[in-house]
Amino acid sequence: MSEGVEWALHSLLALAWLDDGRPVPTSRLAAGNDLPPAYLNKQLQALVRAGLLVSTPGARGGFSLARPPEKITLMDVVAAIEGPEEAFRCTEIRRRGAGANAPRREFESPCAIATAMRRAELAWRRELAAQTLADVRAAAEEHAPTAAERLRRWHGRD
Amino acid sequence: MSEGVEWALHSLLALAWLDDGRPVPTSRLAAGNDLPPAYLNKQLQALVRAGLLVSTPGARGGFSLARPPEKITLMDVVAAIEGPEEAFRCTEIRRRGAGANAPRREFESPCAIATAMRRAELAWRRELAAQTLADVRAAAEEHAPTAAERLRRWHGRD
DNA sequence: GGACGGCTACTCGGATATCGCTTGTCCGAGTAAATGCGG
């Protein structure tokens, strides 16, 4: 999986923690997580295209959450970075080679291998869709109660 | 996900269908699925290293299943090709940047983001481990009863 | 003193280069079968 997913999740979590309508520029988010600013900007653009972030250009601009954290699932984030297509792509191998002269009838039903892999992938997507950014924030504060306050201080908010 | 997973699954399914102790060379398996023989050989070597296949060298050699299909799960195949490590790798971003001067106490518990992603990945792995090669073979014969017989003919068995 | 016009600094956005991994290919080591020869 692309490393950008982790970067995107941490950036979104930081925005959720700040809980401030004001936009945060890429430079701040990058410095807060010690990431290369230019490349992080590219990833955040993908989140804007996916409708998870809104970008305000110009001075004092930056990125801010497009929806409340309760409405942003991990599935949304992964789909925004990795793309909407499934990880396992069936190329219909069964039709080639030995199966070339099989009756057409057999190819109307989906490939059994693709079906099996799809079942696992759906379980993965279901778990991702069941967890929101707000859930992750709550879980993080469970073990690190002072993190949100410290993050706001670091960003010069309040 | 690597395309080799699909190739490996189709090759293993062909061996399970033949249900013959005799080894099948890479050239036959590649021709049966219309795949590049040399590269398929490389993938099958990975399956041998993982203990899913046994290879018999020399003339009349080839690959054969190391265990009955009931004992080979899709998880085994994916792990053999893709590697045992998880798709989402936590690089401990939380410790860097703004979190650099946080109390050590907070880092003893695992990263909330990694935990959330891990939960989804475990669901994926559980589904993969729950399905065996025999299950896939049975599902395929459900919709294509003549496929096994045709495959044996094609390989010159019986 | 207030308002307006220009200027500056800052930020996003996309075009551009670089790197590593997946994909793909090739040839050598090794083995089983086939073959020819001798008894």
Place this chain on the structure above:
DNA sequence: CCGCATTTACTCGGACAAGCGATATCCGAGTAGCCGTCC
């Protein structure tokens, strides 16, 4: 005719290249705030 040594053909195994996507970077377009000037 039977047994054995040699040859042969075939297969796996790992070493060797190529293509492509992820990674990383830079510069231009555009905007908000600020400053100086004019009324």
